[in-house]
Amino acid sequence: MMNGPSFFFLAMILIKQSHGVSSELTSSHQPIVALAGDDVILPCQLQPAVSVSSETLLWTRPGLDLKYIHVHRAGRPMLMNQNRSYYNRTALFVDQLMNGNVSLKLFRVKLSDAGRYTCIIDSKKMEASVQLIVGKSDS
Ligand SMILES: *[C@@H]1O[C@H](CO)[C@@H](O)[C@H](O)[C@H]1NC(C)=O
Ligand SMILES: *[C@@H]1O[C@H](CO)[C@@H](O)[C@H](O)[C@H]1NC(C)=O
Ligand SMILES: *[C@@H]1O[C@H](CO)[C@@H](O)[C@H](O)[C@H]1NC(C)=O
Numbered sequence: 001m002m003n004g005p006s007f008f009f010l011a012m013i014l015i016k017q018s019h020g021v022s023s024e025l026t027s028s029h030q031p032i033v034a035l036a037g038d039d040v041i042l043p044c045q046l047q048p049a050v051s052v053s054s055e056t057l058l059w060t061r062p063g064l065d066l067k068y069i070h071v072h073r074a075g076r077p078m079l080m081n082q083n084r085s086y087y088n089r090t091a092l093f094v095d096q097l098m099n100g101n102v103s104l105k106l107f108r109v110k111l112s113d114a115g116r117y118t119c120i121i122d123s124k125k126m127e128a129s130v131q132l133i134v135g136k137s138d139s
Pocket of ligand 2: 088107
């Protein structure tokens with residue numbers, strides 16, 4: 001027979017597993033490096049990989065007055081609240097959202113894009129951030 005405390009311990013493990021407590025959003029600890037004019041991917045991945053297609057997904061640059069770089073809501077990108085400097089230069093990989101992949105493609109990188117970016121799953125209050133370093137191109 002199981003005594004009281006070990007039964008309690010087992011029950012705690014089962015509760016933890018069924019609630020998926022270890023779910024987390026990850027990006028890159030290494031900075032992402034690009035040259036001005038390049039396109040670049042800023043990684044962001046939900047673990048375990050469950051669909052985020054119907055979530056409100058935000059990419060921001062904390063510290064800017066208008067910090068929203070990309071806003072994805074109700075299955076589509078939203079221009080409202082987007083910093084003008086990023087207009088027509090951002091995209092999520094829409095076919096990857098079902099795999100929990102929230103990575104951002106940033107087109108035609110500018111020197112002023114350098115800095116820290118944060119991806120957010122709004123309803124889960126989860127976020128991860130990554131540093132972008134931009135070098136001058138030789139040409
Ligand atoms: C938009 O982002 C740029 C950096 O790319 C920043 O200099 C500018 O202040 C931001 N705009 C606003 C309204 O915050
Ligand atoms: C958006 O970017 C594409 C290139 O990726 C360009 O051909 C198009 O003219 C741009 N549209 C606007 C409104 O700036
Ligand atoms: C997310 O999707 C992009 C584009 O397909 C890919 O480059 C990247 O490796 C994916 N991330 C993960 C963690 O699979």
